[in-house]
């Protein structure tokens with residue numbers, strides 16, 4: 001006999017889906033998503049519309065959320081077996097709403113500055129960029145990956161109406177998964193979808209070439225690059241980040257073996273896996289970080305909030321003497 | 337979603353699995369693989385097929401196998417080069433949709449509250 005939803009679908013995914021449908025935010029916090037932009041004077045209407053997504057803005061909450069889900073899974077179930085977690089919640093009397101109320105922002109928030117850097121970089125390169133502020137919807141992609149295709153399709157159509165109502169024509173995405181969702185999945189569910197979607201790295205590479213700007217870091221540094229799966233195998237952007245890194249004076253790129261980077265890069269285990277299989281996610285992360293450390297680089301550059309959260313956590317756990325930095329932040333610091 | 341639509345999705349999934357050569361080139365490169373076949377791409381495909389086609393294996397175990405995939409598509413890249421065209425990562429995703437739809441068909445959906 002067929003089981004009900006919460007018996008077969010990991011509760012972490014159901015929880016995230018409900019957050020998106022009810023609060024239009026991955027982490028389900030009602031704090032404005034647009035706070036980061038309050039001093040930036042970003043118009044709602046411009047040639048390009050920046051899509052900030054939940055990722056960086058609410059990441060400080062996601063860390064708390066993952067922690068809550070992890071401890072809840074530990075309470076109820078054995079190692080890695082988190083599927084029946086909702087039953088366990090029932091048994092030990094855990095109240096998910098209570099957990100949500102306890103989710104607080106971590107004081108140390110390296111994520112929002114990435115959004116500010118993205119705008120700063122685009123402006124330094126002469127682009128006219130806007131942002132929908134409070135009106136920007138969550139793209140809904142976590143629902144897609146959790147298997148809630150119908151909810152995602154419906155959500156995408158609602159979002160398209162929002163974009164249309166603001167006259168959006170060209171979107172620039174920053175979070176790889178959300179950008180892939182807007183570029184590659186929305187057209188499958190929306191008739192006549194006509195938004196031009198680009199990832200910020202594509203735009204940056206074109207502009208760097210056109211303007212001949214030469215970025216430069218203050219101190220020479222050896223970095224390695226971790227390709228986020230969503231960027232390398234979904235958006236298929238593996239040359240762009242490397243071109244950008246190589247264009248920065250003072251940066252030495254120590255890339256991994258070809259079978260561990262670019263389109264063959266190993267997954268770091270960040271993202272959805274953490275909500276359902278935290279121990280496995282950690283082991284996957286350790287294996288990836290060990291690969292990255294072999295390059296001898298002192299900085300791991302990446303550009304995905306999920307990867308950065310995971311890599312930061314794992315490098316700390318391993319006491320590795322290495323920093324994790326977002327490519328966009330690095331670029332912002334290297335541009336006049 | 338009706339029963340016939342669910343059957344259509346099931347067919348699409350099992351057709352994909354049918355195209356798998358079982359060459360296992362995807363196994364070692366799957367980031368969640370730690371020695372057990374069921375933790376790998378090809379293992380997941382096999383479990384999907386057994387469950388959807390023959391009703392074998394428990395729904396909970398299948399769910400655990402499907403949701404322990406990071407959807408990183410590393411397997412799919414390898415498989416694409418071998419040109420078997422079975423899109424393993426997308427097939428795993430579709431199998432998740434199958435589980436969701438099957439559960440939703442049960443009509444539990446609107447009363448669903450967690451916990």
Ligand code: SF4
Nearest residue numbers: 356357359360362415
């Ligand atoms: S690489 Fe493709 S064809 Fe080979 S076992 Fe894996 S899924 Fe099957």
Ligand code: SF4
Nearest residue numbers: 366405406408409411
């Ligand atoms: S997509 Fe899933 S099955 Fe394929 S390599 Fe990644 S984790 Fe393994």
